[in-house]
Amino acid sequence: MSKKPSTPDKADIPVATLRSMHLTMVRLRRFEERVAELLCGESEIKCPVHLYIGQEAVATGVCANLRQDDYVFSTHRSHGHYLAKGGDMKALMAELYGKATGCSRGRGGSMHLASPEMGLPGSSAIVAGTIPLAVGAALAFTMQEKDTVAVAFFGDGAANEGVFYESLNFASLKKLPVIFVCENNLFSTHMPVAECLADTNIYKKAEAFCMPGVRIDGNDVSEVFKTARQAVAEARAGRGPALIECMTYRWRGHVGPNYDLDKGLRTKAELDHWLAHCPIRQLEQFLLERGIMTEPGKRRIYESVDREIDESLVFAKESPCPDESELLDNVFKV
Amino acid sequence: MRQITYVQAINEALRQLLERDRRVFLIGQGVTSPWYVGASTVGLFERFPKRVIDTPVSENGVTGVAAGAALAGLRPILVHPRMDFMYYAMDQLANHAANWHYMFGGQMNVPLTIWGIINRGGEQAAQHSQALQAVFTHIPGLKVVMPSTPYDAKGLLAASVEDGNPVVFIDDRWLYNETGDVPEELYSVPIGKGVVRREGKDVTVAATSFMVLKAMEAAAALVKEGIDVEVIDLRSLKPLDGELLFASVRKTGRLVVVDGGWKTGGIGAEISARVVETEFKYLKKPIVRVALPDAPAPASSVLEKVYYPDANTIVSAVKQLL
Known part of the structure; x- marks a missing residue:
C-alpha cells in the first residue's frame, strides 16, 4: 500500500472545499448505490455498468482543482468523473436508461458519457484510449495560448498498453499541460495487478519520461486534492505534465452490481480491509471531529442527495427513447 | 492555367x-x-x-x-x-x-x-x-x-x-x-463527388487514384481499336457518388472497376455490389474487377511487374466485356 499518513493533514484545505468534496463523494456513492439496486433482477438498465464505488476520492479530489473549461477524459468506469466534473445527474441516469435525454442522447450508455459544456469531451471503453486524446487537448491548449489543462483518468490496466507510454513521452517531450491520473484499484478486470505488470509501481514509469510521478493514498481525498492541486498548478504554469498514481479499490466487481466474492478472485478479508478504509467515512470522521459537520447536518446531506437521485430516476424513466428514425443521425457531422 | x-x-x-x-x-x-x-x-x-x-x-x-x-x-x-x-x-x-x-x-x-x-x-x-x-x-x-x-x-x-x-x-x-x-488561390473540391474523365459509350471504367491515369492510357489505346471507354474518377470512396456511376452504367451496360488495393473485400467488390443492387437490369455482362492479387507486395522487381496492374491489364479487362 501507499505511504498513508496516520492523520491526514487537511489544515490548508479551505473548509468550504472539504464540505464541497464531501458532498461530491456522497453524490457519487449514493447515485451508484442506487444504480446497483436498479441493476438487480430484471433491470431496465441494459447497458454494461462499471461501478466506481470505493474510488470516489480520486475523481473528487482531482476535479475539485479544475475549472469548468479544463478537460477531463474518462474511461469505461466513468460515472464518478462525470459527476465530479459537474455533469448533470439527470442526464446521466437517463443515459443509463438509453433515453433520448441522456447525456449522450442514448447512443453511449454508461461507458460513453460526455458533457462538453462542463469540460467532459467523452469517455472511452478502450483501455488507455483517451490518454492520447487528453495529450492532444493539452497540445491544443498550448497552441491556443490558453491556461486550461487536461486530465486523463485511467486504471492500472492502462499501464499495460503501448499508447500509455507513447502519450507520456509526447506530453513530457512537449511539456504539455496534462495530468495523468492512474486509479490503481489493484485489478485489471479479473487479473491482479501483479500478474500484469513486471513492476507494479506505476508511478515510477514517470521517471523514464522525465516527469514527476507520485503514488498516494487514493482513498484520502485530502491527499488527492493536495497532490492534484500542485500538479494542476504546475501544468497551468506551463511546467509540464505529471503522473499521479492513486491507490484505491473497487468494492464491486469489474462490471455489474455484485461484490464477486463467490468468483474466487479476491478474499473477504481483502474486501473488508478496503471497506474499513472507506474514503467517505474517513472524511466524515474528520469533519465531525472538527465540528465542521454535525450528525443531523450529515443526515440532511444524505437526504438531499437521495432526493436528487429520486428526481433523476423519475426523469430517466419518464424520458422518451430515441426515435427509430434517428438511427443513422450523427454518423457524420453535417 | x-x-x-x-x-x-x-x-x-x-x-x-x-x-x-x-x-x-x-x-x-x-x-x-x-x-x-x-x-x-x-x-x-x-x-x-x-x-x-x-x-x-x-x-x-x-x-x-x-x-x-x-x-x-x-x-x-x-x-x-x-x-x-x-x-x-x-x-x-x-x-x-x-x-x-x-x-x-x-x-x-x-x-x-x-x-x-x-x-x-x-x-x-x-x-x-x-x-x-x-x-x-x-x-x-x-x-x-x-x-x-x-x-x-x-x-x-x-x-x-x-x-x-x-x-x-x-x-x-x-x-x-x-x-x-491548378489555380493559385485556395479552393475546395466537394467530398462525395466523382467526375467523368473521359466520355464514352461502350464500357464504363471506374477507377481510383493512380489507376485513373492507367485507365486513361487504356482508353487511349482502346479507342484506336474502335472501343469507346467512359472513365470515371471516383475521387471520393466515402461518401460514394453512386448517381454518377449508375448513370454511366445505365448508358454502357458494362463495368470494369479498377483499384490499387487488394481484390477480396476491396473497393471493386463494394462498387460491384452497389451497381448490382440497383442497376442489375442494365448490365449486359458481368462486372470485372482489376485489383491487386490477394497477396502481400513482393520485393523482386520481376514479381512487382506482375503484381501491379497497368494499362494493359485494364485493356484486357475491357475486352472481356465485348
Whole structure:
C-alpha cells in the first residue's frame, strides 16, 4: 500500500472545499448505490455498468482543482468523473436508461458519457484510449495560448498498453499541460495487478519520461486534492505534465452490481480491509471531529442527495427513447 | 492555367490552409524532413514553426493527440508517410475518431484530416507498399478521398480540412510528379463527388487514384481499336457518388472497376455490389474487377511487374466485356 499518513493533514484545505468534496463523494456513492439496486433482477438498465464505488476520492479530489473549461477524459468506469466534473445527474441516469435525454442522447450508455459544456469531451471503453486524446487537448491548449489543462483518468490496466507510454513521452517531450491520473484499484478486470505488470509501481514509469510521478493514498481525498492541486498548478504554469498514481479499490466487481466474492478472485478479508478504509467515512470522521459537520447536518446531506437521485430516476424513466428514425443521425457531422 | 505538379499542389494547399486558419496545424512523422514525405512539406516548418510538428514514431499515440486537439477546437492535418504504419493507429482512428460524433449523440466532432501516403514499388515489399483505402472505407464515421490530379489534390485537401469529420485523404507517390492545371488561390473540391474523365459509350471504367491515369492510357489505346471507354474518377470512396456511376452504367451496360488495393473485400467488390443492387437490369455482362492479387507486395522487381496492374491489364479487362 501507499505511504498513508496516520492523520491526514487537511489544515490548508479551505473548509468550504472539504464540505464541497464531501458532498461530491456522497453524490457519487449514493447515485451508484442506487444504480446497483436498479441493476438487480430484471433491470431496465441494459447497458454494461462499471461501478466506481470505493474510488470516489480520486475523481473528487482531482476535479475539485479544475475549472469548468479544463478537460477531463474518462474511461469505461466513468460515472464518478462525470459527476465530479459537474455533469448533470439527470442526464446521466437517463443515459443509463438509453433515453433520448441522456447525456449522450442514448447512443453511449454508461461507458460513453460526455458533457462538453462542463469540460467532459467523452469517455472511452478502450483501455488507455483517451490518454492520447487528453495529450492532444493539452497540445491544443498550448497552441491556443490558453491556461486550461487536461486530465486523463485511467486504471492500472492502462499501464499495460503501448499508447500509455507513447502519450507520456509526447506530453513530457512537449511539456504539455496534462495530468495523468492512474486509479490503481489493484485489478485489471479479473487479473491482479501483479500478474500484469513486471513492476507494479506505476508511478515510477514517470521517471523514464522525465516527469514527476507520485503514488498516494487514493482513498484520502485530502491527499488527492493536495497532490492534484500542485500538479494542476504546475501544468497551468506551463511546467509540464505529471503522473499521479492513486491507490484505491473497487468494492464491486469489474462490471455489474455484485461484490464477486463467490468468483474466487479476491478474499473477504481483502474486501473488508478496503471497506474499513472507506474514503467517505474517513472524511466524515474528520469533519465531525472538527465540528465542521454535525450528525443531523450529515443526515440532511444524505437526504438531499437521495432526493436528487429520486428526481433523476423519475426523469430517466419518464424520458422518451430515441426515435427509430434517428438511427443513422450523427454518423457524420453535417 | 498555371500547371504544377501533384506534390507542388499539396505543398501549396498546406501552405495556404496554414495561412488562412490559425486552427490548422500539420503533425506527423517527417514533416520537417526534406525527403520523408516526398517534398510535399518543404518550406512549411520555416514558415510556421509552431504549427508544423514533427513527431516520434508513435503512430497510435500521435493519432490520438491529433484527434484530441481536434476535440479541443483545432483542425489538425495528420500525416502517415506510409499507409502501412497506419495499422498502429487503427485504435485511435476506428475506435475513437470515427465513433466520437455518433457515440455522444452528435455533441462532439473530430475535424481531423488523416493524410495517408501510398508509397510502393522500388522493391519495398510487403510493409512499405500498402494501399488501405478499403479498410478505412469500411468504418462508419470516416470519409475517404483519393485525388488523382493535382487540381483535386489541392481541392480535396482543402475540403478535408474544412470538413467537420475525420477524413482519410489518400495520395500515391506515383502521382507526385504528374502535372496539371491548378489555380493559385485556395479552393475546395466537394467530398462525395466523382467526375467523368473521359466520355464514352461502350464500357464504363471506374477507377481510383493512380489507376485513373492507367485507365486513361487504356482508353487511349482502346479507342484506336474502335472501343469507346467512359472513365470515371471516383475521387471520393466515402461518401460514394453512386448517381454518377449508375448513370454511366445505365448508358454502357458494362463495368470494369479498377483499384490499387487488394481484390477480396476491396473497393471493386463494394462498387460491384452497389451497381448490382440497383442497376442489375442494365448490365449486359458481368462486372470485372482489376485489383491487386490477394497477396502481400513482393520485393523482386520481376514479381512487382506482375503484381501491379497497368494499362494493359485494364485493356484486357475491357475486352472481356465485348
